[in-house]
Amino acid sequence: MRQLAGKIGEGLKNSLPSAVNSLLVPLLAVLTAVVLGGIVIALAGGNPFLAYVGLFQGAFGNARAISETAIWATPYIFAGLAVALAFKGGLFNIGAEGQLAFGAVVSALIGYALPGWLGFDLPAIIHIPFAILCGGLTGALWAAIPGFLKAYTGGHEVINTIMMNYIALNLTSFLLNGPMKDPNPNNVIARTPVIAESARLAPLFEGYRIHWGFLLALLVAFLVWVLLWKTTLGFEIRTVGANPDAARYAGINVKRTIVLTMALSGLLAGMAGTIEVTALNHRHELGFSIGYGFDAIAIALLGKTHPLGVVIAAILFGAMRNGATRMQFLTQIPVDVISVIQALILLFVAADAIIRYIYRIRAASERVVLTRGWGG
Amino acid sequence: MTENNIVLEARGITKQFPGVLANDQVDFDLRNGEIHALLGENGAGKTTLMNILYGLYHQDAGEVFLNGQPIEIHSSRDSIKAGIGMVHQHFMLVPVFSVAENIMLGDEITRLGMILDEKAVAKRVLELSRQYGLDVDPQALVGQLPVGVQQRVEIIKTLYRDASILILDEPTAVLTPQEAEDLFRIMHELTERGVSIIFITHKLKEVLAIADRITVMRAGKVIGTVTPKETSEQKLATMMVGRDVILTVDKGLSQPGEEVLKVDRLKVHDFRGLEVVREVSFEVRAGEVLGIAGVQGNGQTELVEALTGLRPTASGRMLFAGKDLTGKPPRPLTETGMAHVPEDRQRHGLVLNFSVADNMVLNTYYRPPFARFGVMQPEAIDANARNLVKEFDVRTPSPFVAVSKLSGGNQQKVIVARELSHGVKLLLANQPTRGLDVGSIEYIHQEIVAMRDRGVGVLLVSAELDEIMALSDRIAVMYHGQIVTTVDAKKVTREQLGLWMAGARPEE
Structure with a gap:
């Protein structure tokens, strides 16, 4: 078995150009997770081949399936970029979930309440960007707090972003059950009123749900790439991430850069929530986003913290989530199997030594610096 | 035992790393009771060979013999069992443990199988230190001991495990000249009692002073084995580098110009808040090299960090190019014309x-x-x-x-x-050649002198006395956070500097 796996690893390595070689581990991680997932499906009494056919059909089988996959992928791209950007700066933002929830709450508020406050209707060209901007900035502010604590007190961002998640999610729950709850007497759900027409991002095509937010996500991914590799700010973020001592030596304001990196990360996470409200749900509802911020960590890792990698990983995750329904329909395998496969992917990407051992890939000497040690 | 009393022998050792042949058919032998120096530049394969003898790597080809018998060493446990002990360049000690605790670590004497018997260890430590003239208090906390004494603890650790072959990896790198003398005395004491020593170094003077035989390695191969009598510094350097090397730095008289750096009663604290730079004052002129001599850990690191904006100053002033730039972060200093070659190149x-x-x-x-x-x-x-x-x-x-x-x-x-x-007005070079090969050292020294001759002020901090003496026009000696004295480099001897570095007070 390992003989075969070794051959696969060898063959792939020789056939791929060197630039693609760094994608080897993620590719093999997905492959391995799919194989193991197939075994899980078989153990659960399903036909793995049929299940994967169903998964593929459900994700890419027709125009509608592709449209739905893109919808799933959109928040994944934003949130994945958020986590990846923080990683590049040497920070582990586990708080995307909370930043995303606050972004959604604030953009919903701007969406439904702003015309009332102003006393007149806004044109969409102003209302939509304003709602997205406010949601993004809320995420940025929320993430800047643990960034500030990290930079000026040494409080570890992993702990603080987790704690901030609890605050954000419970505060959201309070708002959606209380002050921001849809006042419609028929409403029993914790959700905001519907946002104004002028705050809604339009679908791309008549009859499909795929919306402008998907294109915005791709544009933002490109912008993140430009930021990180083409600007002095990106150079500073990457230097602080790779070696904060050398960054200080080089005259970079390390503390400011840490706060800024977290804020930018939170901005992207906040936008993930914002897009869901303005383009898809047209309101914020408690529990719609559970898990995006956590899946984003897996997506950022699978995408090797590179914007293009994040886009590909986000589409893969979106496809799996979207195709799962069709898979369940064909094989009666519960959609939860997808979570198992996603968890396996994350496991193999994070513990890449396993993949390197199975497929006999020598460890690359350049290592992605993810985070520095606790308290570092 | 064989006729030559060879206790340890490596024959035809070959070790291939990806892209590098680290050891190529290396032969090496150690006689009973001798000091055998292994000399070579970084990357010559010394450390690889020692790691093979110590069981940290395994050779691709070749054999190791212990007292004439072939032996397979697969781990440091095997080598300890075979009586081989190694003192690494970076000590493997736990600072918050006592000397006795450190020594028994991994080989604890216990009662009832679980209760540590520190008294028995302390007794054995005292025995050993008396036997070999190694003066150490078993109860002292290792973290509070000077580096030279910590090294003794490392040596006792190996003797405690009954080592009869000792590998010392660059042992003098961290010592004052006086401490090094002490170490050499201890090494002689050990060899007289039948311990055989492999002494790894790149310092030519030491090798000639202490070794019985010298083996020179270059690019994974043994170039030759000589005795100190039949060789010289120049010959050894040529063997190491493979070409003629200029050991002395060729520099003319300095033409000191105006003052570029003035440090006035500077105080700096370390991370614990202790005052480690205590009212230091000096100035550096354009076109001169001021060398700061001193054993590591006497405040030089903190002084340089304070001058380059990496560490806050507690009090005092720093004037650079006529401007008061005390406590400024690195960027304005760089922009004013300060160049900084940091002590830890990979970290900073x-x-x-x-x-x-x-x-x-x-x-x-x-x-x-x-x-x-x-x-x-x-x-x-x-x-x-x-x-x-x-x-x-x-x-x-x-x-x-x-x-x-x-x-x-x-x-x-x-x-x-x-x-x-x-655009540089002042170059701050802290340990600019630490760990470098002879060729690179030669190059960097020439570059520093060239900068001086172009009118740049140079502040050179180095623990290598030879480097300080070769490059400096004036030498300031730092001890316990203070500048003990500043002297003309041409009018001072190595010995005198060594005494000041160890805490002697200048007479005047």
């Missing part, structure tokens, strides 16, 4: 996974021509790297490879090239 000087080109603009990346309106200009950055690589003879396959792929000497050249490439 480089971002190892960045390219050579990016590292060459590490502190100038934000200004034209490297960036315009916040956008990096790759063409300018590449052109800069190509020029500097050529000018400073950096051996790299291309400016785009990660700087981590370069040898230590070439990494240091990247830093020196970067620091000297922007």
